[in-house]
Amino acid sequence: MNSEHPDSPVSDRRLGExxxxxxGSVEEASTETDHRIFLGLAVVxxxxxxxxxxxxxxxxxxxxxxxxxxxxxIFSWAFLVFSGVxxxxxxxxxxxxxxxxxxxxxxxxxxxxNRLLAIVLALGKMAGFSPDRLTNSFLKIHNxxxxxxxxxxxxxxxxxxxxxxxxxxxxxxxxxLREKYQFLMTTVSGGNAARKKxxxxxxxxIIAIACERDLISGFKEVNTxxxxxxxxxxxxxxxxKNTCVDLTQIEETIRKCLK
Numbered sequence: 001m002n003s004e005h006p007d008s009p010v011s012d013r014r015l016g017e018x019x020x021x022x023x024g025s026v027e028e029a030s031t032e033t034d035h036r037i038f039l040g041l042a043v044v045x046x047x048x049x050x051x052x053x054x055x056x057x058x059x060x061x062x063x064x065x066x067x068x069x070x071x072x073x074i075f076s077w078a079f080l081v082f083s084g085v086x087x088x089x090x091x092x093x094x095x096x097x098x099x100x101x102x103x104x105x106x107x108x109x110x111x112x113x114n115r116l117l118a119i120v121l122a123l124g125k126m127a128g129f130s131p132d133r134l135t136n137s138f139l140k141i142h143n144x145x146x147x148x149x150x151x152x153x154x155x156x157x158x159x160x161x162x163x164x165x166x167x168x169x170x171x172x173x174x175x176x177l178r179e180k181y182q183f184l185m186t187t188v189s190g191g192n193a194a195r196k197k198x199x200x201x202x203x204x205x206i207i208a209i210a211c212e213r214d215l216i217s218g219f220k221e222v223n224t225x226x227x228x229x230x231x232x233x234x235x236x237x238x239x240x241k242n243t244c245v246d247l248t249q250i251e252e253t254i255r256k257c258l259k
C-alpha cells in the first residue's frame with residue numbers, strides 16, 4: 001500500500017496495532033477532553049443501573065409475594081441497600097471530581113472501575129462520543145484519584161512505559177529523567193508488548209505514555225493488580241509519528257511516585 005502511494009500520509013510511519021482503521025487524517029490528534037464529560041456519563045450510567053434494578057424488582061415482585069412475606073422483604077431491602085451504596089459512591093465520586101479534591105481512593109476499586117468504564121464507553125458510543133475522548137476524560141479522573149493517596153514505591157519497582165513514536169527530544173529528556181531518578185523505563189510497540197514487559201519486570205507501579213487506544217486496552221487488564229497512571233500522548237502529525245507529552249507533568253508524577 002505504501003509503495004504504491006509514496007505521497008500517502010501513512011507512508012513514513014509504522015502504525016500501531018490499534019490504528020489499523022486510521023484514514024490518514026490528523027484530526028485524531030485533538031482528543032483532549034474535559035474530565036466532566038466522563039463524570040456526566042458516569043452519573044447517567046449509575047442512574048440507569050439503579051432504574052434497571054428497580055424495574056427488575058418490580059417485574060418479579062408478584063412472583064415473590066406468591067412465595068410468602070419474607071422474600072419480598074429481602075429483595076426490597078437488598079434493592080434499597082444496593083441503591084444507597086451506589087448513590088453514596090456517586091456523591092463521593094462526583095464531589096471529589098468537581099472539587100478536584102479526592103476524599104478517598106476507595107471509589108476507584110479496580111474491578112468496579114473497569115465495569116463502570118465499559119458501561120460509560122457503551123453509553124458514550126450511543127451518544128456519539130469518540131472513545132478516545134472518553135478515555136482521555138477518564139484518565140484525568142483516574143490519575144486524580146491515584147495521586148491523592150500514599151502511592152509510593154522504590155525506583156526499581158516503578159516502570160515508565162513509552163511508545164516508540166515519541167519525538168527524539170522527548171526520548172532524550174526521558175532518558176535524562178531515568179538517569180536522574182533510576183526508575184525502570186522501556187519502549188513498547190503496543191498493548192501486547194507492554195503486557196509482556198510487565199510480566200518480565202514485575203513493577204509495583206506503572207506510568208504509561210501512549211495513545212488512548214493503547215492505554216485503555218492494557219489498562220483494563222493490568223489495573224486490577226498493578227496501579228497504572230496513564231498519560232495520553234499528543235499527536236500533531238497523526239498517530240504513530242512524532243508524538244509528544246508534557247514532560248514537566250511526567251517528572252512531577254515520577255517524583256510523587258518514588259519513596
